[in-house]
Amino acid sequence: MRIKRYTGKTIQEALDAVRRDLGSDAVILHTRKIPATWLWKLLRWEKFEVIAALDANIRNQAASGGEMPEEPMYPGNIFPDKVETRDPVIRNGSPSHKRAGADLSAAGAHFIKIHEYLLDSDMDPELAETLIRDSRMKWREAQLAGKTVKELMFQQMTDMFPTTNGITLTPGARRIVALVGPTGVGKTTTLAKIGALFSIFGQKKVVFITADTYRVAAMEQLRTYAEIIDVPLEVVYTPQDMRTALQNHTDADLILIDTAGRNPRSDMSMAELRAFLEAAKPDETHLVISMNTRTYDLFEIIDRFTSCGINRVIFSKLDETTRLGPMLTIVTSYGMPVSYVTYGQNVPQDIRAAESAYLAGCLLDTEKVSPTITHE
Numbered sequence: 001m002r003i004k005r006y007t008g009k010t011i012q013e014a015l016d017a018v019r020r021d022l023g024s025d026a027v028i029l030h031t032r033k034i035p036a037t038w039l040w041k042l043l044r045w046e047k048f049e050v051i052a053a054l055d056a057n058i059r060n061q062a063a064s065g066g067e068m069p070e071e072p073m074y075p076g077n078i079f080p081d082k083v084e085t086r087d088p089v090i091r092n093g094s095p096s097h098k099r100a101g102a103d104l105s106a107a108g109a110h111f112i113k114i115h116e117y118l119l120d121s122d123m124d125p126e127l128a129e130t131l132i133r134d135s136r137m138k139w140r141e142a143q144l145a146g147k148t149v150k151e152l153m154f155q156q157m158t159d160m161f162p163t164t165n166g167i168t169l170t171p172g173a174r175r176i177v178a179l180v181g182p183t184g185v186g187k188t189t190t191l192a193k194i195g196a197l198f199s200i201f202g203q204k205k206v207v208f209i210t211a212d213t214y215r216v217a218a219m220e221q222l223r224t225y226a227e228i229i230d231v232p233l234e235v236v237y238t239p240q241d242m243r244t245a246l247q248n249h250t251d252a253d254l255i256l257i258d259t260a261g262r263n264p265r266s267d268m269s270m271a272e273l274r275a276f277l278e279a280a281k282p283d284e285t286h287l288v289i290s291m292n293t294r295t296y297d298l299f300e301i302i303d304r305f306t307s308c309g310i311n312r313v314i315f316s317k318l319d320e321t322t323r324l325g326p327m328l329t330i331v332t333s334y335g336m337p338v339s340y341v342t343y344g345q346n347v348p349q350d351i352r353a354a355e356s357a358y359l360a361g362c363l364l365d366t367e368k369v370s371p372t373i374t375h376e
Helices: 011-022 038-043 056-066 095-120 125-137 139-144 149-160 187-201 216-229 239-247 267-280 295-308 325-334 356-363
Strands: 003-008 027-033 048-053 175-180 206-210 233-235 254-258 284-290 312-316 338-342 351-353
Touching: 003 011, 003 125, 011 027, 011 048, 048 095, 095 125, 095 139, 095 149, 125 139, 125 149, 125 325, 139 149, 149 325, 149 356, 175 187, 175 267, 187 206, 187 216, 187 254, 187 338, 187 351, 206 216, 206 239, 216 233, 239 267, 267 295, 284 295, 284 338, 295 325, 312 325, 325 356, 338 356
Parallel strands: 175 254, 175 284, 206 233, 206 254, 284 312, 312 338
Antiparallel strands: 003 048, 027 048, 338 351
8 A cells, every 4th residue: 555645836736746656546535725824825825735545455445435535524433443344355365464454455544534634623734744654654563552543643643742731839939920922812811710720729829910901801800800719919010010019929829920912013012021021030931822813823923922932832712613733733833832721711610731632632633622620
C-alpha cells in the first residue's frame, strides 16, 4: 500500500504530480481546496490537495464503496475501534498474511479520514500532514501493542500538547498572575472562575486587581464576583496604583490581575498595557484567546501580545465552535503551554485546568468539551 498527499497551486497541478509519481494506476481517494491560512489570504495564495493511493487492496475497497466521500464522514464514531475487511476470500498467501494486508489497507483508509477531519478542524495543513505521517510510521508497532488507529492518533496528539494543569502555588509564597488579551474573549469571567477555584475550593487567600477602567460594566462585573467569592478587589488607574495595590497585599497567596481588552493593532494601547505589566511584574502572564476567532486572526493576536511577555495561553469559548484544530497549531508554533480552557459563562463551573489528554480528546472529538469542573 502506498498512500500519498499531493498539493499544488491548482487542482490540475496536484493531479499531474500524482501521475508523475504513482503513474496511471493511481487511485484518487480525495480532492479538496485547502483552507487558507492568514498568511495565504494576505498573499492571495490558493492551494489544492489530492490524496492518492497505489495499492490493490485500496482499489478494491474503493470499488466496493469504501472510498473517501467529498464531504467529511464525521457524524458518529469516525474512528472505528475494529478494522473490518470486505473480502473474505483468500486467494494468495496464508490467512494471516491476507488478514494483515487487509488490516493495513483499511487502517490507511482510517488515516485518510482522520487527516480530512483534522483539516476540517482548521488545523494547519502542514501540521496535520506531519501528524498523519508520523503516526503511519508508528502504525505497525502500535498494532503489535494492540492499539487502534484512534488510540495511536490520540497518543500522538497528547504528546504534542504542552500544558501546566492550571496555576501552581507554592506554600508561603505569593504568586502574581495577569490575564491579557483582546476585547470580548472573556478575561474578566475567566479571572473570576480561577479566583473561585482557589478561594472557595482551595481555601487560598486571593486578591483581584483590575486595570480595566475603560468599561464601567467590567469593573462592576468583577466587583460583583469579588463580593460573591468574598475576595478583596483593587481598582488601579495608573502603573503607580498597581505597585501600591500589590504592596497592600503582600500576605496574599494569589493575586489575579484583570486588564482591559486591547486592540492588538494599536501601538498606544499595547504600550499602556506593557506599562501596567512592568509595574506588576507578574510571575505568569496568560493570554486569553477565543476559539471562535478566525485562525489567521489568532496568529496576529499572539504575535502582537508577545511583546507583553506572555508565557501561558488560555483557550476560551470552546463551546462556541467545532473547529479546535488551531489549538494544536498554536502550541506547536509558539511552544507556549496551555493553562486553562473555558466553555461557558457559569462561574466557577465552566473552566478546566488544561491537561494534554483532555485537549487531544477535544480535538479528536472523543472528549466532551464541557466536562464537570476539575481542579486541584
